[in-house]
Amino acid sequence: MRVNVTVNGRSHQADDVWEGESLLYMLRERLGLPGSKNACEQGECGSCTVYLDGVPACACLVAAGQAEGRDVGTVEGLADGAQLDPVQEAFVETGAVQCGFCTPGLLVAAHDLLERDPRPSDTDVREALAGNLCRCTGYEKILDAVRLASDRRAERSQA
Numbered sequence: 001m002r003v004n005v006t007v008n009g010r011s012h013q014a015d016d017v018w019e020g021e022s023l024l025y026m027l028r029e030r031l032g033l034p035g036s037k038n039a040c041e042q043g044e045c046g047s048c049t050v051y052l053d054g055v056p057a058c059a060c061l062v063a064a065g066q067a068e069g070r071d072v073g074t075v076e077g078l079a080d081g082a083q084l085d086p087v088q089e090a091f092v093e094t095g096a097v098q099c100g101f102c103t104p105g106l107l108v109a110a111h112d113l114l115e116r117d118p119r120p121s122d123t124d125v126r127e128a129l130a131g132n133l134c135r136c137t138g139y140e141k142i143l144d145a146v147r148l149a150s151d152r153r154a155e156r157s158q159a
């Protein structure tokens with residue numbers, strides 16, 4: 001089957017997609033976008049989180065065919081050219097990236113949270129990121145990163 005999809009603002013066409021193929025597989029293996037990670041392939045870890053029509057979704061649970069005609073946003077689309085998104089900068093600066101396997105999904109989830117709520121409480125952050133598992137950081141640095149990203153976004157919007 002052929003799937004037409006817009007990813008990070010660009011139109012793509014994927015051919016020979018098999019029935020049951022996941023959006024995650026199509027992104028990584030057919031469209032050359034390996035940023036979204038495959039850790040559990042069961043909707044448990046959040047490492048494959050992408051935007052699907054503006055709403056975060058686990059790409060491993062979405063059939064590639066379901067993305068036909070839809071708009072997908074991946075971690076590769078967060079930066080504006082060479083300018084990293086504040087949430088990406090903050091994760092690097094606070095040491096919230098260790099092995100990095102969870103990071104792309106956390107970045108998309110944190111970006112979504114800050115779009116909806118620019119000044120989330122720690123409880124809000126924990127709730128919003130509850131579906132994203134990290135085995136390395138203990139989550140404190142991730143909380144630090146989201147706080148810093150929130151500050152950076154506020155600074156940029158005032159500049």
Ligand code: FES
Nearest residue numbers: 041043045046060
């Ligand atoms: S790889 Fe999709 S939720 Fe874990």
Ligand code: FES
Nearest residue numbers: 099102134135136
């Ligand atoms: S940094 Fe390794 S799983 Fe999160």
